[in-house]
Amino acid sequence: MRSTFFPRRSALLLAVALILSACGMGGGSSGGDQAADAPAGTEAGGELSGTITFQTLQLQPTFTDYINGVIADFEEQHPEVTVEWVDIPFEGAAQRVITDASTGELPDVINLNPDFALPLAVQGTFVNMDEAAADIRDQYVEGAWNAFAYPQLGHGVALPWYLSTEVTMYNADHFEEAGLDPETPPATFEELYANATTIAERTDHFGMHPAMENRLLIDWAKLGVPIVNEDGTEATFDTPEAVAYLEQLTTFYEQGVISPDSVTETHTDEIEAYQAGRIALFPSGANFLTVIEENAPDIAAATRVGPQITGEDGVPGMSVMGILVPEATDNRAAALEFARFMTNAENQLAFSQIVTILPSTLESLEDPYFTEVQGDDAEAEARRISAEQIENAEVLRPVVVSEEFNAAVVDRAEAALLGQVTAQEAVTQAEQAATEVLERSAAATGR
Amino acid sequence: MSATTAPPRRSAQPPAVAPARRGGGRGRRWVGIALRYALLLLVLVITVGPFVWQLATSLKGAGENLFANPPDLIPNNPTLENYAAVAQVVPLTSYVRNSLVVAVASTITNCLFGAMAGYALARMRFRFRGAVLAVIVATLVIPFEVILISVFLITRSLGLVNTLPGVVLPTAVTALSIFIMRSGFLDLPREVEEAGQVDGAGEWQLFRHVALPSVRGQLAVVGIFSFTFAWDDFLWPLIVLRDPANYTLTVGIQFLSGTFSRDQAVIAAGTMMIAVAPLILLFVLLQKQFFRGVGEGAVKG
Numbered sequence: 001m002r003s004t005f006f007p008r009r010s011a012l013l014l015a016v017a018l019i020l021s022a023c024g025m026g027g028g029s030s031g032g033d034q035a036a037d038a039p040a041g042t043e044a045g046g047e048l049s050g051t052i053t054f055q056t057l058q059l060q061p062t063f064t065d066y067i068n069g070v071i072a073d074f075e076e077q078h079p080e081v082t083v084e085w086v087d088i089p090f091e092g093a094a095q096r097v098i099t100d101a102s103t104g105e106l107p108d109v110i111n112l113n114p115d116f117a118l119p120l121a122v123q124g125t126f127v128n129m130d131e132a133a134a135d136i137r138d139q140y141v142e143g144a145w146n147a148f149a150y151p152q153l154g155h156g157v158a159l160p161w162y163l164s165t166e167v168t169m170y171n172a173d174h175f176e177e178a179g180l181d182p183e184t185p186p187a188t189f190e191e192l193y194a195n196a197t198t199i200a201e202r203t204d205h206f207g208m209h210p211a212m213e214n215r216l217l218i219d220w221a222k223l224g225v226p227i228v229n230e231d232g233t234e235a236t237f238d239t240p241e242a243v244a245y246l247e248q249l250t251t252f253y254e255q256g257v258i259s260p261d262s263v264t265e266t267h268t269d270e271i272e273a274y275q276a277g278r279i280a281l282f283p284s285g286a287n288f289l290t291v292i293e294e295n296a297p298d299i300a301a302a303t304r305v306g307p308q309i310t311g312e313d314g315v316p317g318m319s320v321m322g323i324l325v326p327e328a329t330d331n332r333a334a335a336l337e338f339a340r341f342m343t344n345a346e347n348q349l350a351f352s353q354i355v356t357i358l359p360s361t362l363e364s365l366e367d368p369y370f371t372e373v374q375g376d377d378a379e380a381e382a383r384r385i386s387a388e389q390i391e392n393a394e395v396l397r398p399v400v401v402s403e404e405f406n407a408a409v410v411d412r413a414e415a416a417l418l419g420q421v422t423a424q425e426a427v428t429q430a431e432q433a434a435t436e437v438l439e440r441s442a443a444a445t446g447r
Numbered sequence: 448m449s450a451t452t453a454p455p456r457r458s459a460q461p462p463a464v465a466p467a468r469r470g471g472g473r474g475r476r477w478v479g480i481a482l483r484y485a486l487l488l489l490v491l492v493i494t495v496g497p498f499v500w501q502l503a504t505s506l507k508g509a510g511e512n513l514f515a516n517p518p519d520l521i522p523n524n525p526t527l528e529n530y531a532a533v534a535q536v537v538p539l540t541s542y543v544r545n546s547l548v549v550a551v552a553s554t555i556t557n558c559l560f561g562a563m564a565g566y567a568l569a570r571m572r573f574r575f576r577g578a579v580l581a582v583i584v585a586t587l588v589i590p591f592e593v594i595l596i597s598v599f600l601i602t603r604s605l606g607l608v609n610t611l612p613g614v615v616l617p618t619a620v621t622a623l624s625i626f627i628m629r630s631g632f633l634d635l636p637r638e639v640e641e642a643g644q645v646d647g648a649g650e651w652q653l654f655r656h657v658a659l660p661s662v663r664g665q666l667a668v669v670g671i672f673s674f675t676f677a678w679d680d681f682l683w684p685l686i687v688l689r690d691p692a693n694y695t696l697t698v699g700i701q702f703l704s705g706t707f708s709r710d711q712a713v714i715a716a717g718t719m720m721i722a723v724a725p726l727i728l729l730f731v732l733l734q735k736q737f738f739r740g741v742g743e744g745a746v747k748g
Contacts, residue, residue, distance in 0.1 A: 058701065058702065058704075060691075060702050061536050061537070061702060086689070086690075086691065087691065087702075088685065089685065089698060089701030089702065090701070091681070091701055092681060092682050092685045092686075095592065095595065095682060095685075095686065096685055096686050098596075099595055099596055099599055099686050102596050103596065103599055103600055103603065105689075272514050275512070275513070275514040276512075276514040276515060277512075277515075294710045294711070295512070295513045295514060295710070295711045295712075296512040296513065296514055296515075297511075297512065298512050299512065
């Protein structure tokens with residue numbers, strides 16, 4: 001759920017974290033695969049056998065054929081292995097995974113994002129990929145690998161799978177209406193603010209949407225604000241840059257550059273507002289172009305794409321999906337082999353050609369599909385820009401930042417925008433609240 | 448408890464009309480009526496508005512902006528394609544069947560066990576009755592997330608994981624059902640049962656033939672509540688059902704919105720089915736009881 005660009009729906013992570021801390025993480029085998037009884041722990045070279053379960057996050061029905069195809073290829077290479085695929089909805093996935101972990105029902109291979117994996121990973125639930133996949137580590141985008149290398153652990157626990165990176169989508173009609181050049185998207189925060197102000201002043205539309213629940217910490221990180229200290233035990237974002245950012249948004253709220261109701265709204269509302277033509281600028285994952293096309297064809301036709309707005313260091317942000325293998329699997333060798341197969345360059349390239357996502361393997365990114373993009377529609381442009389950005393991209397929101405942490409900060413930021421406290425007060429109070437969240441979760445996980 | 452069902456509708460009438468009559472003047476009466484209808488219309492817009500938007504969205508064809516501002520409630524190219532698309536994307540019939548099995552079973556068990564427990568707590572005398580009632584009521588405030596894992600472990604040790612009985616079991620009888628039924632039995636005049644006792648009826652006969660027929664209103668409320676709760680429940684079915692073929696409608700319908708696509712029209716068509724199907728069914732089945740209430744007395748005066 002950390003991801004800026006994949007859909008965000010969970011609101012119950014806090015409850016989940018509490019349940020987790022109340023229950024020991026039971027070991028035990030994954031349920032229902034008696035076929036794996038035979039010792040399948042043969043190391044590389046030996047013939048793999050048995051049944052493994054592979055669980056993904058809401059890829060049906062769009063990618064049913066693709067996933068089944070990859071599974072069929074794998075089973076052809078390893079005739080003794082049977083892969084059972086289970087796809088669960090995104091909504092409720094966090095609770096499902098936590099329950100499964102506590103009761104020993106986890107699958108053998110599991111697809112998670114860094115947020116879902118965090119509470120389990122710090123308990124040592126997953127296989128250390130720095131060791132188990134040391135030979136292929138440098139084939140993946142560095143930042144994506146690091147997204148699953150939690151500081152509490154000191155090693156990675158996932159093979160990176162598909163990625164998404166932010167681009168700046170904007171409504172060219174609104175730009176023209178405001179007398180701005182529709183071919184020149186904003187590249188810096190200053191330009192973004194200037195464009196948003198101009199559009200709000202000269203047209204009936206709002207300039208942008210703060211979607212703070214989703215963007216606040218990431219934008220701070222881009223502006224060089226240190227969110228937490230090195231070992232992730234304290235919040236450290238009380239800086240002049242953070243205060244200035246909030247002051248800017250407060251001014252926008254007062255001037256009507258952002259809509260009054262957007263102060264407390266989320267990324268989902270931002271997408272809807274953009275699709276309704278209420279806002280002109282929409283920085284988000286390129287994958288949302290598909291969504292806009294489905295729901296608002298007229299807006300999609302007016303949409304152009306520019307590169308991600310970054311801070312001075314120019315490091316773009318991204319969001320990541322990974323494939324993990326729980327320690328409790330009773331068919332570790334086959335599970336690891338399947339995780340490698342699913343995330344290899346060839347299979348990821350095929351995946352990224354179905355939808356506007358990016359592969360996490362460097363080799364696939366060198367493919368002409370990304371380097372020599374044909375066509376000049378928004379989607380092709382987004383693909384070219386994304387692929388250029390991704391190699392240097394990092395997950396900007398620190399991995400220790402939980403939903404609860406984020407909520408504590410956003411709560412104070414909203415108070416600042418509404419004029420209940422000053423920006424400086426809000427940032428100071430938020431830092432204190434966020435540090436308390438970190439301390440509490442540290443106590444809960446017994447670090 | 449009957450007070451929460453039918454009577455408010457009835458009692459709302461006389462006071463609203465009476466002052467208008469007392470006022471005498473024709474103008475004031477019209478103002479009163481206009482005001483009343485304005486308020487009713489406002490509530491109608493608030494409660495029915497989102498529903499209408501959803502219905503309109505589900506009927507819109509490709510190429511229409513679903514998020515147009517202001518909302519466009521009349522589809523340009525009305526189509527039922529989205530409903531067909533729902534059935535293509537997910538195995539709708541089996542999901543609906545699973546949901547129906549779960550909801551109907553839950554309704555039956557809640558009515559049956561809720562009535563039995565409610566009757567015992569209202570009418571029978573036994574030790575710790577107060578304590579039992581307190582424990583049952585206390586469970587009302589425990590969030591399900593907190594007991595999720597232990598409930599799952601119990602369900603698994605009963606061998607009910609990945610089965611529909613496993614979905615029904617944790618809510619087979621809820622504290623709310625017991626509480627509603629108990630209140631219903633408490634409201635009955637004791638004289639009827641005493642008369643039954645004089646005629647020689649045993650405890651079971653009193654329950655089955657005297658008390659139960661008098662609380663149809665409460666039974667309808669419990670039935671409707673437990674049906675809609677079971678029909679709408681999402682988290683528990685998701686956790687306990689491992690095989691996608693066994694998913695209930697609320698879980699299965701999630702797959703209408705993929706990770707990378709969100710065709711709002713198809714999603715709307717899917718959610719309309721969730722919302723509308725049980726409503727129609729419930730109204731056909733329970734309308735009479737729901738409005739009848741309890742007041743049709745066995746004892747006059």
